[in-house]
Amino acid sequence: MIQLYKDTIMTINIQIDFRSDNPVTNQIVEQIQHLLVNGELKPGDQLPTVRALATELRINFNTVARAYRILDETGVISTQQGRGTYILEQPPPEKSHQLKKESLNVIARRYLDEASRLGFSNTEAAEQIQLLIANH
Amino acid sequence: MIQLYKDTIMTINIQIDFRSDNPVTNQIVEQIQHLLVNGELKPGDQLPTVRALATELRINFNTVARAYRILDETGVISTQQGRGTYILEQPPPEKSHQLKKESLNVIARRYLDEASRLGFSNTEAAEQIQLLIANH
DNA sequence: TGTATCTTTGTATAATTGTATCATTGTATC
């Protein structure tokens, strides 16, 4: 769970080379990753809004949004409509496969338990899972 | 000395996942419905004020107000300006059943989300459920 | 009691922020 609130709005140091073969979107992605591994961006930090950064870089805000989305999909940041974009906590060290299996077992049991308390059979609970998967 | 306006401070157990595709407003609505069908909220109970819950969840109080309004419109709660928000009488059986189905949906999605965070695909998560059922 | 006043509570509306979709631009290939 991430706890985020607007305390400080970040200004970040990004330089775009418009003559580069590297697309602007890529440059943004790479430079934010660079700021992150260098420790200049920390978990919980709020990035500039797509419009603010776009104005600063003199590009369209959709280009910034595209870069943010890529970073979001790789789990580096969290973009939240109406709220802003934030650096995520770094993923914890990899659990062993066995440990993950056990965790899955625990949460699966919990799901069936909760469904049971709501009055649903195991079969109905399983069907609901299938339904959700089918609708995605 | 200044006296407290209310001698009971209502707290409810709601967890917001800012990374979820599900909007925060929706998450609040669903989780309050879940608390209701689970019996953790009873008719007459006062919900936290929009500002109190918003502060706790680290969101804007208008987002809570929006969720409360949705629940109000579906007849689950009663919000009264200047007074607060209260759980209404238990919904009739057919509506209760509807709410329970929605609640099942909520916990099913939560299970898939958690499994995904552990690195399991939806299919693997579903198989784990089947495995548990088969071993009973 | 009654009333003035402040506090608490929800409401209304505009502003902010990211998203979705299509249009435009540039470039490579033929």
Add this chain to the structure above:
DNA sequence: GATACAATGATACAATTATACAAAGATACA
């Protein structure tokens, strides 16, 4: 040139937040 594709921009939209407001409760004082 023609066509296809990738990158970027423009526009409309959805979700959340900010600000100002209205209704009801609490308190003080006559």
